[in-house]
Amino acid sequence: MADIRNRIAEVVGAQSAEQIIHILEEEGAQRCRDTNCIRLRPHSRLSVHRWRHVAVAPLSPGVLGRRCLTCGQPSWRRIHRTGRTIR
Incomplete structure (x- = not known):
């Protein structure tokens, strides 16, 4: 963290660097509660998220069904279910 502190x-x-580091530490300690993030395990707000989205056409055919152009996942995967919460 000292290297990041020096760069900032x-x-x-x-x-200002001390204030920014303080904010980042607080955000890192908070859990993600975003309803569009589909990660199953608890993670901080600063972690990598997987966002829900509508399957984007053109859907290319694949072995497990049609695939979304945006993420490449089959269109039936839960990442494409919008408006529902998993938690």
Whole structure:
């Protein structure tokens, strides 16, 4: 974390860097509660998310059915179910 702190301090100054690091630490400690994120295991707000979206055409045929152009997953996967919560 010291390396990141130094890099931020070079850009915005020491006092602002401390404030930014404090905000990032708080966000890292908070759990993600976004209803469009489909990750099953608990993770922080700063972690990588997998967002729900509508399957985008043209849907190319595949072994397991038609595939979404955006993510490449079959269109029946839960990542394409919008408006429903998993939790």
